[in-house]
Amino acid sequence: MSAAAATWERTIRFWEASVGKKVVMAVTGAILFLFVIGHMLGNLQIYLGPEQLNAYGAKLHDLGPLLWAIRGFLLLTVALHITAAAQLWWMNRAARPTGYIRQSWVQASFASRTMIVSGPLLAGFIIYHLLHFTTGDFLSGGLAYTADGHIDVYANVVNGFSYWPASVVYILSMIVLGYHLSHGVWSMFQSVGLNHPRYMPWIRRFATAATVIIVAGNISIPVAVLAGIVR
Amino acid sequence: MRIILHIWRQKDANSPGKMVRYEVPDVNEHMSFLEMLDVLNERLIEQGEDPVTFDHDCREGICGACGFVINGIPHGPQPSTTVCQLHMRHFKDGDELYLEPWRAKAFPVIKDLMVDRSAFDRIISAGGFISVPTGSAPDGNAIPVPKEKADLAMDAAQCIGCGACVAACPNASAMLFTGAKISHLALLPQGQPERRDRALKMVAQMNAEAFGACTNIAECEAVCPKDIKIENIARMFRDFISASVLKRAG
Structure with missing residues (x-):
């Protein structure tokens, strides 16, 4: 067998093992977690005024082919995350064909038991979010542009969130994201084997803090628009 | 009463x-x-x-x-x-x-409250042997084992294979059991020669037995009568990853 074929076979074997899929979940989850942090830091520039936010948006758009490469990479990451999750879920259901008549939980958190619910909800939210602010299909009046031909990110955000049902969807989605992250962030360490009694308490604290910051930071924007602070 | x-x-x-x-x-x-x-x-x-x-x-x-x-x-x-x-x-x-x-x-x-747990035995056998000299008894302390490692290995080896971890897991995953069995040999010098092979083979057998996968909810740890920690699952992940990446042949 050639070296390439051996590597390919080994990769397939890694993917086919439940443990391998968990590693894929963790690594893709970590990439998406970093993206969510970066995305929030970008968004928070709305508080620095229209010029700052629009300049940031223009800078991203001017990346051109690189922007599409990043988008492709993120799409691939999401696809792997969802595929691994779906296959694991299927495997897990098959492993327990008959359930218990009485079911109790000793320590498993609500968030940890509902990842399979929060995940698809977030996938739905991502599609809605792209149609809302990226393509403008769900934005009343479509995307607004600045005088120099760039997207007027600031005006679009204010326009989008001024419609209160959209803001409610975003706020609820961020709470769902919070649940997903509160379990996912520490889990991604565990699933690549990073669990040590000295560091695990700090990893848990980091996960909680990151979740709170991301949820609060993102929710603040629709709230600020609805409250008239950002207009 | x-x-x-x-x-x-x-x-x-x-x-x-x-x-x-x-x-x-x-x-x-x-x-x-x-x-x-x-x-x-x-x-x-x-x-x-x-x-x-x-x-x-x-x-x-x-x-x-x-x-x-x-x-x-x-x-x-x-x-x-x-x-x-x-x-x-x-x-x-x-x-x-x-x-x-x-x-x-x-x-x-099998009947009423009794189940067939042979799947656990097959996971253990899939792990294979460890290379130890047989024949005359080895000299005491010929193989140094640090106290901390001995304690951790003993903690993992406490697993009695009752299956409560599988029963508690909503995914019927056997990762706490397999993690404990992989860990107790992986922590000792005697377990080193076949360490990587063992991790790959035991994980493969665990999948073949139709156990589910871990979702890190840690319910297994809470019900384990021997207090096996999910840290052992992480050790299994480490061994599986390093074995997958570093194994030269096959």
């Missing part, structure tokens, strides 16, 4: 089962849970009925033979305790308890 039991009755692997209600009116608080079932079974035999089948052996909490689910918790409500060491003083007069067998595709019900 009076205890009301709802017990899963199933004739054999191919028959459908159902919950049947029993009353044990004279339970002594010093009885273990299994002794209470013995009393119930004696009565059932006297009445010409089929006694409740459950697995048990040492009744000292060290063999791993016993175990069923009490009100949704494997081995019942008392932490770090197998059902044979669970005493009736932890229950109140009039308590209603639901007894069900471990539920997993990999653990088919």
Whole structure:
């Protein structure tokens, strides 16, 4: 067998093992977690005024082919995350064909038991979010542009969130994201084997803090628009 | 005291089962849970009925033979305790308890509360041998084992293979069991020669037995009568990853 074929076979074997899929979940989850942090830091520039936010948006758009490469990479990451999750879920259901008549939980958190619910909800939210602010299909009046031909990110955000049902969807989605992250962030360490009694308490604290910051930071924007602070 | 039991009755692997209600009116608080079932079974035999089948052996909490689910918790409500060491003083007069067998595709019900756990044995055998010199007894302390490693290996080796981790897991995952078995040899010098191979083979067997995958909810750790920690699952991940990446052939 050639070296390439051996590597390919080994990769397939890694993917086919439940443990391998968990590693894929963790690594893709970590990439998406970093993206969510970066995305929030970008968004928070709305508080620095229209010029700052629009300049940031223009800078991203001017990346051109690189922007599409990043988008492709993120799409691939999401696809792997969802595929691994779906296959694991299927495997897990098959492993327990008959359930218990009485079911109790000793320590498993609500968030940890509902990842399979929060995940698809977030996938739905991502599609809605792209149609809302990226393509403008769900934005009343479509995307607004600045005088120099760039997207007027600031005006679009204010326009989008001024419609209160959209803001409610975003706020609820961020709470769902919070649940997903509160379990996912520490889990991604565990699933690549990073669990040590000295560091695990700090990893848990980091996960909680990151979740709170991301949820609060993102929710603040629709709230600020609805409250008239950002207009 | 009076205890009301709802017990899963199933004739054999191919028959459908159902919950049947029993009353044990004279339970002594010093009885273990299994002794209470013995009393119930004696009565059932006297009445010409089929006694409740459950697995048990040492009744000292060290063999791993016993175990069923009490009100949704494997081995019942008392932490770090197998059902044979669970005493009736932890229950109140009039308590209603639901007894069900471990539920997993990999653990088919043999009868009533007894399941076939051979899948665990096959995971262990898949791990294979360790290279040790046989023949004359080795010199004491010829192989240095640091105290900390010895303790950690012992913590992992405490696993009695009862299957409560699989029963507690909503995914019927055997990762706590397999993680503990991989860990106790991986931590010792004697386990090093076949360490990577062992991790790959045991994980492969675990998948072949149709156990589910871990979702890190840690319910297994909470019900484990031997307090095996999910840190052992992380160690299995480390060994599996390094074995997958570093193995030269195959």
